[in-house]
Structures are given as structure tokens and as C-alpha cells.
Amino acid sequence: MAREVKTTCAYCGVGCGVIARVDDEGAVSVKGDPEHPANFGRLCSKGSALAETLDLHGRLLHPEIGGRRAGWDEALDLVASRFAQTIAEHGPDSVAFYVSGQLLTEDYYIANKLMKGFIGSANIDTNSRLCMSSSVAGHRRAFGSDTVPGAYEDLELADLVVLTGSNLAWCHPVLYQRLAAAKANRPEMKVVVIDPRRTMTADIADMHLALAPDSDVPLFNGLFAHLAASGAVDQNYISAHTKGFAEAFAAASALDLAELSALTGLSQAQLRDFFRLFETTEKVVTCYSQGVNQSACGTDKVNAIINCHLATGRIGRPGMGPFSLTGQPNAMGGREVGGLANMLAAHLDIEKAADRDLVRRFWGAPALAGKPGLKAVDMFRAVADGRIKALWIMATNPVVSMPDANAVEAAIKACPFVVVSDILSETDTARHAHVLLPSLGWGEKDGTVTNSERRISRQRVFLHAPGEARADWWQMAQVGRRMGFAQAFAHASAAEVFAEHGALSGFENDGRRDFDISAHAMIDKASYDDLKPFQWPQPQGTRPRERRFFAEGGFYHADGRASFITVDVSPSKRANDAYPFTLNTGRVRDHWHTMTRTGKSARLSAHIAEPFVEIHPRDAERLAVADADLVTIESVYGQAIVRALLTERQAEGSLFVPMHWNDQFASKGRIDALVPPITDPVSGQPASKNVAVKATRLDARAYGFAVSAEKPQGIDAAYWAIAKADGGWRLELAFSEPQADWIGWCRRAFSIPAGIEPIGYTDRQSGELRLAFFDSDRLLAALFLASRPVAVARNWAVSQLLASHTDLGTRFAVAAGRPGAGREDPGATVCSCFSVGVNQITAAIRDGCHSVQAIGERLSAGTNCGSCRAEIRGIIDGCLAAAAE
8 A cells, every 4th residue: 555754855954844655566756745844845856856866776785894795793893893993002083983964863963972972082073064064163153052043934034135155046946946936926025146156046136246256254244344334233232132243343344345346356336235235124134055154264254144144133033144054954963963073962062071071971971072073174184194093984975075085085095994884885985995884775764854944854764774774873873882882872763862862952951052852852752753843942841833043132152142253354366377267166956965866866867967167158268168078177186077068157267067976977077176175264164165276178089979778887988977867878978089999899888798780870071970789679879979079969869768769760860869850859958857858948939938937837847846947047038039139
């Protein structure tokens, strides 16, 4: 009998509710949960495709030691003994955990308890260090705690929403949908987008401020000074609830408008308009994300923003406040249990003796760490120089995502003992593990996550654990027992871990700590299974309720006041004569982190199938780079090869490359190998948005595109990028020298059986070659080559992997790389939710569909997640402009 289970999405920090349906044959489908207060039934393209990522292809199903299958007891005994031996010989700081915002709170809690409480070192850090630790540091400096003051509802209640360093449309699509819907209902609502690039989020913006990289501090300092000078500050709030205003204002007012213009790259008129809009609008929410956080001055950026809200008292009231948007599904949950090296569980401070004593007594942990541990970048430096000799990496892929990624890989490779807990057997990091432990994936996990508005939701089990996969918290608890701490790690279920987490949050908490969920300290399994989404705090004896912080003060510094933070930072210009471009890294709409999940979905891979660089046309002209050329991007630290995308959305002198691609999907796509290990001095967060690089056109003799039923293997090419497709794989190629035997090359790369001969042709004059291999009526593989980036109806060619080819006409059409008469080529995918291509949209425009709404009514494109609506509008505008000429 079919069953439905309510759970939570596994992607970004929005924390959308999902209903997973498992039919009688075990097939899974998903839809948004209309009752979940984060999304009210909406899902983005990634969330809508969750069911497409659940196959077991490539799954790690059994523990492995040195590449051989092992049993759990053998593997866990080895991990425990090697960690214990290393600690005995070199001390507790010779070992480390590197964990992830993909972990559930229960996993995070046990990891933190084991390392800080019983191993006695704080050398546990998380990939959340790379995305939101500057927000944590900024909150703690201003508020005395890592407290997000507001709620998602504030974006809909505000009269002005400022989005700075946030491509909301692609990185937090459901929040973007909520904001876009609110603006459509109240057209007087204003949206300001602050970003060096004109991203798809700017489609709904009344004002786009294309500021210079890392110039957020002078911009918000200028705003702060303007607010004070114009009388927009709330003197009563400042006097009653804050300190440090005079010093912060003096620093902020040091620059005049002309100097601000020079630093930010914005005109004086733009600055005046923005300052005036903020000044005259009471209900203002300022949302910030990676463009603010991922900076060498990220913490100062956060505090420059918070200063403006404290000065006006626009905080903690409906439609007002600074709002940090977290990137991962449980980055917030990790913060709550002390997942960062410089924090303790329950938002306690590892640097405070009283807080350490509280946790020590609660856990019964006499060896509790007495000082902060190594943050991510410093942790891998310590691995490299031998200070850390045993490392456990959980649910993350630092060889792809860390800055100076090549050095990180070398460090892991040289480490004496490396454990990796993951769901895939082959990742860029897993290949260097001495011990591989199979973890549970989404649909198999049981626990909780916390989203960006402090809402705790359940991830529930609806799939059986495959093979011998086990929960991450169970793995760590088992190691803890084997290391001699059996009583402290006797948990029998995730519910017991959550109950302990709740009890610690309320332990000796008289209201002077923000995080308190002690209402759930005695929760049993049945109540845990039935737990509804709730926003913290929820102290013992209270019922769930929506809560904002700080409207009437009540900050968590010892004196109860918020601190204005004096910030005076000029933007760092790292580009130079040798490396003249500024590289900005980030995300795309349909992929996630290092693609271990989204890379399994053909639909998600169809929109953008290979790594690319956004480059302004004038920069491209100077480099002799044409659209779709291949470009080598190089810094002092590393090199990547990516496809050129010429666009005026990108500022001159700057480049944008996404961070998702890795050695499993591209020959040289790990863009974080180029990012230097420069960090914010307060938060330790790496600066991934301002990297000095140079760019050159890759001089290839032949370019190719291929489709294959089997995954390509051993690809011999100067450049390649593969992506999942329905029925097989798609492959982009470039060769420095042509192959002497292209048929033999295809046989090796695409596993073509002996005896199957291709059809096709070669034009020696133009350098074009077309080959297609068929087994009966089934297409096995096709290769298309040209001296320039090859012109092929790509999505149509991919679709032929599932088509039946019973006659020569259809076979020769495949070899030609284009559909014959009467057959439709959908073109490049625009709408991933409904697999609608650009050619289908342009055809509808020719038929009179001249609005996004009309396109949606005709093709459904843009009617689900809405992330493609800006792209559709751009296609409409372009077609109508061309028709008018």
C-alpha cells in the first residue's frame, strides 16, 4: 500500500517541508508540504527532483579498509584503536574531525560531544565554516550570541528588502518565490539587490547596485553615517539597549560621498538614492549570504549591516531586521550543538570557564577541551605539517570545496590515518581514505535540521537503509564506546540524542542564553516521530510559538546591551598586472555543492552541463575569446578549464565560475583549487569571492560533443566534462591533437562491444566528423567533432539514447546531429522542472505568447519553482527586440 511521509528537504537552509510518497512497488515521488511554514508547498527545481537522486548507483554500501570490504566491528575497532593510539602518543590535539552542514543535528551533537567532551580537543570544524561563520561571528560581536532575530515572514511584511551578496533566485529559490509573490501583491514594496554581478535575482529589483568586490563595509558605513546625519536613528533604542554608537559612527562618517563612490564603484546618485530609500522606509529587512560572508572582512561586513539596523531600532519587529541566509540544510543545527571549533554546544562559549564547567558537569566529561580548536583552513594546514595525524571527514568533500584545494588534497593524501564517512564510494576525498564508512542518505536518515529562521524540522525515514549503511551519529557513538566512553554514548536512537540535546539547552539556563529547547528534554520516540516544525526557543513548560528577538533589547552580552562594532575597512584589490581579473565563485540554480546528489539527476544536469566562466564581452574581445570557447583560468594556487559564457551581467574585469564541478565530472573543474587560503581574522572564513586570476583561451585543435549509454571511462582529451542524461551520459570534449583512430577512441571511451561498426562521415576539409554506434535499434554512443565548438542539437541528441532506431533515416539523423524534417529540437534547457527548452519558448513567442505568464500557460515553464522566470523574460525581450528591428 502506498504511503506518505513528511520530511525536510536536503538542500539549502530554507528548510522546505517535503512529502515523500512511496508506492506499492517502492518508487518514490516528492511534493512540497503545504502545511510546512517554511515553504507552504513550494519546492525549487532541486527539491522537486529529490526522488531522481535516490538510486544506489555509486553508493558505498559496506565498510572498507584499504579498498577491501570489511565488517563494521573490524572497521570501528580500527578507527577507535588508531585514534586512541594517536592520542596516547601525541596528545588529543593530534586528531581532528571535519564535519558538515549535511549532517543532522543528532549527528553533529554526538561528534561534538565525542571530540570536545571525551577526546578532549576542540579540533572539530565543519564545512559551514566556509559559508556562514562570519555571520556567527558578527552576531556574537553585536548581540552576545549567535541569534538570528527574525523570521521568513519578515520578507513578506517588509516595505523594503535589501539583498546583499545573495543570489536569492538561484541559491534560496523558495524564499525568492515568497518575496516575488509578496511584491506582486504589493507593488509598492521595494527590492534592492547589491551584487557585483547582475544575477537572476535582480529581475525583481527596483535598484541593482553593482558595487566593487568587497566594498560592502564602506557602503553600509556610508548608510550608517547618512542615517545618523539625517535624523533617522532611534535615539531611545540606542540609549536603552546599545553601546558603542559614538565610536562606530565616528568611523563610519570618515568618508564623504565622493570617497564612498570611488571605493564602491557606485555613482553618487546611486548612493544617495539607496541611502534615502533606507532612511525613509520603516520596515526594512536586509538579507545577506555568501557574498557578504565569504570575504577576508566578512565579519566586519555583517556588523556594518547590523549597525544600521541597531541605529534605527529596526530589529526584531515584524518586517524589520538583519537576516543571515544559511547555505546548507543544517548549518544552523551545527551552530546549536557547537559544531564549530570555537563554540560549545547549546550556544555556549568554549572560551568562558563557566560555560565549560556547565558542559563538563552535564556530560560528565572531565577531559572537556579547554580552548578553541583549529578552524577549517588551519586544520588542513595542521594535517599538512603533521600536527594532525588522524582525521575523520564526515559528509563533505574538502578536496573540492576547501580553498587551495590541491594543497588540501596533498595533506589528506599524506595523513597517516584518514576515515571518511559518506554515501558514495568514489569522491575526490574518498579516494584518499584508509577507512570508508557507509552513511545513510536522504530518505534513510532519522533526525532533525534547523533552517535559517531557527525552525527545527524532522527528516524522517521512508527508505530502507541499503547494504550496511548506518547513521553518522551511530558510527561515532560506537567509536566512543570502543574508546572507553560507553556510558556517555549509550544512545539507542536519534530520539534519545535529541532529548539529551534539549536537556543540555535548558541546563542551568535562566533565560540568559538564547538557545533553549528544553521543552523536548524528555521527548520519547513516539513524540519525536510526530514532532511538528517549531521555532526555537521553546523552554521547558512552554508551547511552540513564533518568536522574534531584540525588539525591546534583551541582548546576550553580560550588560544586556547590543554592541555597535567599529568597522573601517577599505576593499582589497587583489588583481594585479600578472593576474588582472577578479574571480568570484558561487552556485548555479540546479546543482548543489560538489554534485554528489544533483549529479545523479539528468533533469538537473540539463540546464548547465559543464563548468563555465561568465565574462564580459569586452574582456572576451581583448582575450580573443568567443562565446563557447574554452578558457584556462589560473591563479598562483591552481588552474581550471571552463566554457566561456559571454554576458553583460558580468562586470568588466571580473569573472564568475561556479564551485560545483570536480574530478568526477570534469577534467579540470575544481575552481576552489584557485582560491587562496586567505581568511577573515575573526571568523576564519575563507575569502572565495575576490581571487586574483588570469584567463587565456585554450588552443584546441578539435572540439567534441558525445552521448553514450555507458558512463565514459578513461577519457583521453585535453578537456572533458560529463553529465548524467536520460538513458546515459552527455560529454563535452576538446583535444590538443586529433586522434589517429577516432573509432578506436570511441570503443575505449564508450565501451563499444567488438563487432559493432559505426555509421557517419568525415569532412577532412572542415575537420568535421560524425560517428554513431547502434546495437539493433538502440543507440550506444555518438561522437560529433569540429574545429570549433561543435554545433549539435544537444538535447535532441541526448534524447536519442532512449529512442528506437529501426530505420536508416533516424540513424543518419543521429549521425548528422540534428533532427530531420518534422522532428522537434527543444534546444538548451531553460526550465528544469518541466524540461522546456529555449527553442520551444521562442516558438511560443512567435505564436503570440509575449509574457512569462503566457509562456507558463502554454508550456508550464516557470510555473513550479519560478527560478527560470527571469531567463524566460530575457528570451521574450530578446525575441521581441529582434522582431522590431
